[in-house]
Amino acid sequence: MAAPEQIPGQEFEYEALPSNYGLGANMLAGAFAGIAEHSVMYPVDLLKTRMQILHPANGGLYTGLTNAVSTIYRIEGWRTLWKGVSSVIVGAGPAHAVYFGTYEIVKDLAGGNVDDGHHPFAAALSGASATIASDALMNPFDVIKQRMQVHGSIHKTIFQCARTVYRTEGLHAFYVSYPTTLCMTIPFTATQFMAYESISKVMNPRGDYDPFTHCIAGGLAGAVAAGITTPLDVIKTLLQTRGLAQDQEIRSAKGLFNAAAIIKRQFGWGGFLRGLRPRIISTMPSTAICWTSYEMAKAYFKGQMGDN
Structure with missing residues (x-):
């Protein structure tokens, strides 16, 4: 079937969901975005985790981002920067499929696609709903990833790591950080989605597919959200890596x-800002890649459906 004829003077409504554009296409676009985002930015994410560890093993203490890179390269080799990447590749595809599928459904139900106006509440609500659904799936993979990222980790594969954690700490270990994760990701995602929608409206008021807009808006939105939620990310990292901690108080964190x-008792208020720079540095391009990839895949699927 030929593409529908466009009325002169009428722009293609990129953000509107056509009747033949189903949940499956949204989820495929989301899976593509998640894998692209996490794969490209994984080394920086590893650096963030290493710098957030409160009592690292010998050789795992770094004075800054540059020192961390040079120390890891010199002592452990460049391959270490990708240790545990298989966990996020396996988990990010399904998790981001659920993430963006939920985002589009809730956004539509909340009235975010009604017209060309600005709908910050719909964006925030859809973002919060999306992260609640996707984090339930992604949290175990995130635990495995961070266990493999820690300096001196004995884990070689995601399956061996999962078996070890389950055998020694039980199923609870995979979800002990889930409440904290939600406390961080709900405000993070709500802020990010609201900022993304707002910046996009300013930069691209017609809502056309524009990779430059999606990239810049995604990066700026991610930076703002990352800075605000770094303290919660430090807490999450402590809970997810407590089984490897040498400090008994941290090992027993509830x-x-x-x-x-x-964190407050051992490191003061400054402890909540550990890893702030690598978190922002990783989140800006990460969210830029994620949104650009998602919008590109979404535009592709819409184009394909328009041609059928």
């Missing part, structure tokens, strides 16, 4: 408030 109290 949850969000107990972990926060440990």
Whole structure:
């Protein structure tokens, strides 16, 4: 079937969901975006995790981002920067499929696609809903990833790591950080989606497919959200890596408030900002890649459906 004839003077409504554009296409676009984002930015994510560890093993203490890169390269080799990447590749595809599928459904139900106006509430609500659904799937993979990223980790594969964690700490270990993760990702995602929609409206008021707009808006939105939620990310990292900690108090951390109290007692308020720079540095291009990839895949699927 030929593409529908465009009325002169009428722009293609890129953001509007056509009747033949189903959930499956949204989820495929989301899976593509998630794998692209996490694969490209994985080394920086590893650096962030290493710098957030409160009591690292010998050789795992770094004075800054540059020192971390040079030390890891010199002592462990460049391959270490990709250790655990298989975990996020396996988990990111399905998790981001659920993430963006939920985002589009809730955004549509909340009235975010009604007209060309600005709908920050719909964007924030859809973002919060998306992260609740996707984090339930991604959290175990995130635990495995961070266990493999830690300096001196004995884990070689995701399956061996998963078996070890389950056998020694039980199923609970995969979800002990889930409440903290949600406390971080809900405000992070709500802020990011609201900022993304707002910046996009300013840069591209007609809502056309524009890779430059998606890239810049995604990067700026991610930077703002990352800076605000770094303290919660430090707490999450402590909980997800507690099984490898040498400090007994950290090994016995029970949850969000107990972990926060440990950080405050041992490192002061500055402890909540550990890894701030690599988090922002990794999040800006990460969200830029994610949104650009997602919007590109979404535009491709819409184009294909328009041609059928």
